[in-house]
Amino acid sequence: xxxxxxxxxxxxxxxxxxxxxxxxxxxxxxxxxxxxxxxxxxxxxxxxxxxxxxxxxxxxxxxxxxxxxxxxxxxxxxxxxxxxxxxxxxxxxxxxxxxxxxxxxxxxxxxxxxxxxxxxxxxxxxxxxxxxxxxxxxxxxxxxxxxxxxxxxxxxxxxxxxxxxxxxxxxxxxxxxxxxxxxxxxxxxxxxxxxxxxxxxxxxxxxxxxxxxxxxxxxxxxxxxxxxxxxxxxxxxxxxxxxxxxxxxxxxxxxxxxxxxxxxxxxxxxxxxxxxxxxxxxxxxxxxxxxxxxxxxxxxxxxxxxxxxxxxxxxxxxxxxxxxxxxxxxxxx
Amino acid sequence: xxxxxxxxxxxxxxxxxxxxxxxxxxxxxxxxxxxxxxxxxxxxxxxxxxxxxxxxxxxxxxxxxxxxxxxxxxxxxxxxxxxxxxxxxxxxxxxxxxxxxxxxxxxxxxxxxxxxxxxxxxxxxxxxxxxxxxxxxxxxxxxxxxxxxxxxxxxxxxxxxxxxxxxxxxxxxxxxxxxxxxxxxxxxxxxxxxxxxxxxxxxxxxxxxxxxxxxxxxxxxxxxxxxxxxxxxxxxxxxxxxxxxxxxxxxxxxxxxxxxxxxxxxxxxxxxxxxxxxxxxxxxxxxxxx
Numbered sequence: 001x002x003x004x005x006x007x008x009x010x011x012x013x014x015x016x017x018x019x020x021x022x023x024x025x026x027x028x029x030x031x032x033x034x035x036x037x038x039x040x041x042x043x044x045x046x047x048x049x050x051x052x053x054x055x056x057x058x059x060x061x062x063x064x065x066x067x068x069x070x071x072x073x074x075x076x077x078x079x080x081x082x083x084x085x086x087x088x089x090x091x092x093x094x095x096x097x098x099x100x101x102x103x104x105x106x107x108x109x110x111x112x113x114x115x116x117x118x119x120x121x122x123x124x125x126x127x128x129x130x131x132x133x134x135x136x137x138x139x140x141x142x143x144x145x146x147x148x149x150x151x152x153x154x155x156x157x158x159x160x161x162x163x164x165x166x167x168x169x170x171x172x173x174x175x176x177x178x179x180x181x182x183x184x185x186x187x188x189x190x191x192x193x194x195x196x197x198x199x200x201x202x203x204x205x206x207x208x209x210x211x212x213x214x215x216x217x218x219x220x221x222x223x224x225x226x227x228x229x230x231x232x233x234x235x236x237x238x239x240x241x242x243x244x245x246x247x248x249x250x251x252x253x254x255x256x257x258x259x260x261x262x263x264x265x266x267x268x269x270x271x272x273x274x275x276x277x278x279x280x281x282x283x284x285x286x287x288x289x290x291x292x293x294x295x296x297x298x299x300x301x302x303x304x305x306x307x308x309x310x311x312x313x314x315x316x317x318x319x320x321x322x323x324x325x326x327x328x329x330x331x332x333x
Numbered sequence: 334x335x336x337x338x339x340x341x342x343x344x345x346x347x348x349x350x351x352x353x354x355x356x357x358x359x360x361x362x363x364x365x366x367x368x369x370x371x372x373x374x375x376x377x378x379x380x381x382x383x384x385x386x387x388x389x390x391x392x393x394x395x396x397x398x399x400x401x402x403x404x405x406x407x408x409x410x411x412x413x414x415x416x417x418x419x420x421x422x423x424x425x426x427x428x429x430x431x432x433x434x435x436x437x438x439x440x441x442x443x444x445x446x447x448x449x450x451x452x453x454x455x456x457x458x459x460x461x462x463x464x465x466x467x468x469x470x471x472x473x474x475x476x477x478x479x480x481x482x483x484x485x486x487x488x489x490x491x492x493x494x495x496x497x498x499x500x501x502x503x504x505x506x507x508x509x510x511x512x513x514x515x516x517x518x519x520x521x522x523x524x525x526x527x528x529x530x531x532x533x534x535x536x537x538x539x540x541x542x543x544x545x546x547x548x549x550x551x552x553x554x555x556x557x558x559x560x561x562x563x564x565x566x567x568x569x570x571x572x573x574x575x576x577x578x579x580x581x582x583x584x585x586x587x588x589x590x591x592x593x594x595x596x597x598x599x600x601x602x603x604x605x606x607x608x609x610x611x612x613x614x615x616x617x618x619x620x621x622x623x
Binding site for chain 1: 352355358359362363364366367370371373376384401406411433434436437439441442444445446447459460461463464465466467469470471472473474476480486489490492493495497501518524525528549553554555556560570571574575578579582588591592596598599602603605607610613614617618620
């Protein structure tokens with residue numbers, strides 16, 4: 001569940017954070033603090049300031065991770081004739097083999113894989129393209145574009161999904177109506193239509209957000225570098241792909257990483273699609289939905305925990321791959 | 334916006350063309366992002382019949398007043414209870430979370446102590462943990478200690494945001510000069526007092542940024558309340574609207590409730606993002622550049 005250690009390089013802490021000089025050694029005659037215990041006081045203060053975060057972090061992250069691992073090793077067994085309720089029996093890796101052996105769970109990963117293959121390039125590429133367009137010297141009204149593209153982020157995911165499902169629903173939707181009158185019949189809830197439908201909702205929610213991240217990184221590039229390149233005759237294309245892109249590698253890694261972690265948690269949008277009447281989207285359509293169903297419809301916490309752990313492992317593995325891929329050329333910003 | 338201007342005097346007609354191509358592409362993408370929002374606004378003004386006709390952009394069946402009164406009265410006005418709950422979860426949760434994050438980020442930036450970077454590495458790992466994978470064990474833990482189906486079950490988990498700590502460290506490094514802290518210490522202020530009256534004040538923009546992001550995250554939160562809450566009175570907006578939406582198939586008169594309720598639920602965040610542009614831009618920039 002803890003991602004492999006190497007994947008943390010992505011958002012590197014600022015190098016500007018110079019630690020405060022030790023307190024006991026203040027220069028200047030006559031202004032000297034008593035040296036005894038000064039250092040102890042400092043780290044005590046750091047401890048007090050860090051404590052609230054780490055206490056809470058332990059309670060809502062570390063302990064649940066441990067608990068999930070623990071739970072995943074037990075199975076509920078009905079005792080005897082069913083009297084006396086259920087009791088937990090240690091079952092080793094049985095839950096894991098059960099989850100992996102369940103076709104519904106494996107199909108969830110295939111759905112996820114298909115989703116990632118379509119969604120991640122569209123998202124990262126689209127956000128990057130928009131940011132480069134906005135950063136090119138030709139763009140106008142940049143503040144307006146930034147705000148307008150970012151606004152979907154202000155819409156709760158559940159509402160974004162609701163609105164889009166309404167826009168997919170024949171009878172409710174002006175889009176479907178317009179498409180029908182234009183002779184393009186497309187069923188957003190059909191087996192071929194579900195994946196694009198879900199991708200579109202997620203794209204709508206996050207495209208502007210990631211675009212603003214890229215744009216901020218582009219804006220931080222030293223303009224003299226770009227001016228020099230322009231003097232040397234580089235056009236907008238050369239500028240964008242030869243110079244700007246390599247310089248914002250760090251934010252590329254960050255966006256790709258968050259996009260991957262977000263993708264693996266796919267839940268809300270398909271749930272609403274399921275509610276909206278798609279027969280393709282089952283209650284175990286994605287691994288996350290599988291875990292939810294295992295816990296709350298079947299009451300099988302061991303299986304749910306095991307599938308959640310497997311999902312988190314997949315996230316760790318993919319984060320690792322993403323950091324490796326985006327850092328491959330070693331030219332990190 | 335910047336002093337940098339492109340290319341020298343080259344064929345002007347080509348440049349004009351590419352200028353309209355660039356702005357045209359941006360305009361198209363804006364149409365894509367704004368279209369569903371415009372639909373939400375017009376759809377919220379319609380009665381069930383007008384909504385089901387699919388003519389969202391005509392004035393057929395204009396009945397906003399009725400929709401709003403329905404929203405206010407349906408189920409003893411439970412919608413506005415959800416609204417207050419959301420404000421409580423998001424406002425309270427984000428305020429505490431921002432304070433906790435800023436304190437930790439400041440400590441990571443301004444103090445040297447043993448094992449600091451290792452500890453910070455743990456925080457960064459925390460960013461990578463999928464939150465939905467935590468929700469189920471959190472639910473089981475909460476039920477062990479009897480917190481399931483209480484305000485606390487939704488409030489406590491959102492007080493933690495590792496990314497907020499990371500951002501706060503960046504903000505602390507760029508906003509708080511060490512000299513300001515030295516000055517306070519020389520004047521005899523204790524460490525915590527120095528944090529409270531100097532560090533926190535100087536980091537206010539960072540505090541607001543973390544607050545804004547966490548507020549959005551909590552306001553948008555769906556999975557955690559879905560898992561934790563069964564009492565409708567404790568629902569936040571997201572969960573309430575979800576519950577209503579599940580009725581629309583059997584009973585189409587729920588549609589106007591869901592649509593109008595969604596519109597009202599979106600408004601505060603839109604207002605916040607429009608008026609606090611400086612802060613979210615700064616936040617996203619700090620996360621991406623440093």
